[in-house]
Amino acid sequence: MEFGPLQLLVVVFKDPHFTGGVLTELHRLREHDIVRLIDMLVVRKNEHGALTTLEMSDLSAEERHQFGMVVGSLVGFGAEGDKGVDKGAEAGAAIIGDGLFDDEERWAIADAVPVGAAAAIALLEHRWAMPLRTAIGEAGGTAVTDAWIHPADFVATGAALAAQHQQKSFGQGGDR
Structure with missing residues (x-):
């Protein structure tokens, strides 16, 4: 799946x-x-x-089982490499089954x-x-x-750019 x-x-x-x-x-x-x-x-x-x-x-019981297997196998792989895939799939299916x-x-x-x-x-x-x-x-x-970008991220970027600009101006003898 x-x-x-x-x-x-x-x-x-x-x-x-x-x-x-x-x-x-x-x-x-x-x-x-x-x-x-x-x-x-x-x-x-x-x-x-x-x-x-x-x-x-929206998942049926079978789809939940399959989803648990996929997630569990990925976690198992991350934890123990190839030998953790099957153990993780089994555990994931059991945990997410309900x-x-x-x-x-x-x-x-x-x-x-x-x-x-x-x-x-x-x-x-x-x-x-x-x-x-x-x-x-x-x-x-x-x-x-990949990442979600929210309006607050743009605000934070603008604030960081303004602070960076102000720091450069201050260091070059600009307005204080």
Whole structure:
């Protein structure tokens, strides 16, 4: 089974106003095969401390098993080389077989959510990128790195450039 690039998304809602918009957009993305939801856990704690949880996945039990094997074999390879692949695949399938979050992790997440807030943790597979990845590979290309770039990254870059410019100006007798 082939998997596309994965993104771990963690979102905090300090004062949640859920109207269905987030789930509607997620459904649209899934419906158009843009993303596939590997697993998602949403935990909301109301103003009285009562918990509401929602867990969703697009994977069947067999797909979860296969996903666990793939992830486990990669971890096993990283830990022990070729001899760790089979052991890792077996362990990964067992761990992820019922979903990414076990009861202990659900409670730990719930404990971390403040009263009146909510949090969502989602593992998304970017299906749209799979044909592009294949085309790059067929052309002899290899991805060297990839990263998400957020608006805050541009702000930080601008601040760093300004500080660098100010340092140069100061060192050359410019305005102080």
